[in-house]
Amino acid sequence: MPKAILTLNAGSSSIKFALYEMAMAAPARLVSRGQIEGIGSAPHFIARDPDGTLLTEQRWPASAGLQHEALLTPLLDWITSHLGAESLVAVGHRIVHGGDAYARPVRLSVGVMADLAKLTPLAPLHQPHNLAAARAVARLRPDLPQVACFDTAFHHGMTPTATRLALPRKYAAEGVRRYGFHGLSYEYIAARLREQAPALAAGRVIAAHLGNGASLCAMRDGRSVDTTMGFTALDGLVMGTRCGNLDPGAVLYLQQVHKLSAAAVEHMLYHDSGLLGISGISNDMRTLLASSDVHAQEAIDLFVFRIVREIGALTSSLGGLDGLVFSAGIGEHAAPIRAAVCTRLAWLGVECDAAANAGGAALISTPHSRVQVRVVATDEEAMIAAHTMQTLYPASTPSPEAQPVHPGHAVRSFAAGDMP
Numbered sequence: 001m002p003k004a005i006l007t008l009n010a011g012s013s014s015i016k017f018a019l020y021e022m023a024m025a026a027p028a029r030l031v032s033r034g035q036i037e038g039i040g041s042a043p044h045f046i047a048r049d050p051d052g053t054l055l056t057e058q059r060w061p062a063s064a065g066l067q068h069e070a071l072l073t074p075l076l077d078w079i080t081s082h083l084g085a086e087s088l089v090a091v092g093h094r095i096v097h098g099g100d101a102y103a104r105p106v107r108l109s110v111g112v113m114a115d116l117a118k119l120t121p122l123a124p125l126h127q128p129h130n131l132a133a134a135r136a137v138a139r140l141r142p143d144l145p146q147v148a149c150f151d152t153a154f155h156h157g158m159t160p161t162a163t164r165l166a167l168p169r170k171y172a173a174e175g176v177r178r179y180g181f182h183g184l185s186y187e188y189i190a191a192r193l194r195e196q197a198p199a200l201a202a203g204r205v206i207a208a209h210l211g212n213g214a215s216l217c218a219m220r221d222g223r224s225v226d227t228t229m230g231f232t233a234l235d236g237l238v239m240g241t242r243c244g245n246l247d248p249g250a251v252l253y254l255q256q257v258h259k260l261s262a263a264a265v266e267h268m269l270y271h272d273s274g275l276l277g278i279s280g281i282s283n284d285m286r287t288l289l290a291s292s293d294v295h296a297q298e299a300i301d302l303f304v305f306r307i308v309r310e311i312g313a314l315t316s317s318l319g320g321l322d323g324l325v326f327s328a329g330i331g332e333h334a335a336p337i338r339a340a341v342c343t344r345l346a347w348l349g350v351e352c353d354a355a356a357n358a359g360g361a362a363l364i365s366t367p368h369s370r371v372q373v374r375v376v377a378t379d380e381e382a383m384i385a386a387h388t389m390q391t392l393y394p395a396s397t398p399s400p401e402a403q404p405v406h407p408g409h410a411v412r413s414f415a416a417g418d419m420p
C-alpha cells in the first residue's frame with residue numbers, strides 16, 4: 001500500500017494541493033498537483049499528474065453553496081480512490097503567519113490552532129482560510145497528523161533592527177513589527193542554490209519571488225537578512241493587485257478626504273491596486289506584456305522600477321551583491337522583465353546574457369557579470385512535504401534544508417518501521 005502526504009495551500013477562493021507518494025525504502029515522488037478554485041461561487045476541482053495530464057475533474061454549481069470543508073471531502077475521497085484507503089498518512093499546510101512564536105514547522109494541535117487563530121488580525125486575508133482547511137481536515141479525518149509550515153519562519157533570523165517599525169514601542173509588544181513572507185519559497189530557493197551553485201549560496205544573494213504576490217529576500221549564506229514584505233504581505237514591490245510600499249499618508253488621505261472606510265481602503269490596497277490598478281487592464285503580466293496600451297506599459301515600468309530600487313536597498317543591507325535569483329510565475333517565465341531589471345542594474349555590474357535569458361537557461365548572466373544571475377523554479381509544496389515529514393519523523397528524515405525535494409524526485413527514503 002503506497003503512503004502519501006498531501007500539501008494544502010488554502011486561500012479565500014481556492015485550495016491548491018499536491019500529493020506525494022512514499023514507498024518503503026524508496027524515494028518519494030510527486031503524484032499529483034491540482035486545485036479547487038471558485039470556492040464561494042461555482043467550485044471546480046482539478047487534479048493533474050506531474051506531466052500535466054488530467055487525472056480528475058469535478059464541477060459544482062454556484063447554487064450548491066459549497067465551502068472549504070465540503071470541498072475537501074471530494075479531494076480526500078479522490079486520494080482514497082486514486083491511491084487506496086489508508087494511503088494518506090499526513091497533511092502539511094501552508095500557514096501564512098507564525099508570529100513571533102513559530103520559527104519552524106509544528107504539528108497542529110488544538111492549542112497550536114488556537115495560537116495561530118490569534119494571529120488572524122495580522123493576516124486577515126490569509127490566516128482564516130489557512131486555518132479553515134486545517135480545521136476541516138481535523139473534522140473529516142481526526143486521526144490524520146497535520147503540520148503547519150509558515151511563510152514567516154524563514155525570516156526569523158532577521159535582526160531586531162530589520163524587523164522594527166518606527167512606531168511607539170508599545171505596539172511592538174503586541175506583534176506590530178516586520179515579519180516577511182514567501183518564506184517557504186525562499187527556503188526552497190536557498191536549498192536549490194546550495195545544490196546548484198554552492199559558492200554563490202554561501203555569499204550575498206537577493207532572491208526575487210515575482211508572482212501575483214511579489215517580494216525580494218536578501219540572503220547571506222542562505223539565511224534571510226532583509227526582505228521587502230513587512231508587517232503584512234502588502235508591503236514592498238508592486239504586485240498583481242496589491243500596492244506594495246506606500247506612504248501611510250496616502251491611506252489617511254483616502255480615509256479623510258474620500259471618506260473611505262477602513263474596509264474599503266483594505267479592499268483597494270489588496271485587490272484593486274498594483275499592476276491591475278495602474279494599468280486598468282489586468283493583474284496578469286502576460287496580458288500586460290502583450291498589450292500596446294500605454295497604461296499597461298506604465299504598470300510594467302513601475303513594476304521594474306520598484307524591483308530595481310528595492311534591490312538597491314537590499315544590496316545595502318547585504319553590504320554588496322554576489323547573486324540575483326528570479327523565481328515564481330513572472331520571475332521564471334517573463335524574460336523581458338528579467339532583462340529590464342538586469343539592464344537597470346548595470347551600475348551594480350549585472351550583465352545579462354540575452355540568449356540565455358530568452359532561452360530559459362538556469363544561468364542568465366554573462367561570464368563577466370560581477371553578479372551571477374540565475375532562474376530557479378520555486379516549489380513551495382515540495383518544501384511543505386519535506387517539512388511535514390521532518391516534523392513527524394525527525395529521526396529518520398534528512399533535514400529539508402540539507403535535502404531539498406524536487407517535483408518527481410526523492411523527498412526522502414523510508415524504512416519499513418517509519419510508517420505511522
Ligand code: ADP
Binds near residue numbers: 211333334
Ligand atoms: P501566485 O503568486 O498566484 O502563485 P504565480 O507565481 O503563478 O502566482 O505567478 C503569476 C504571474 O506570473 C502572473 O502575473 C502571470 O501573468 C505571470 N506569468 C506566468 N507565466 C508567464 C509568462 N510566460 N510570461 C509572463 N508572465 C507570466
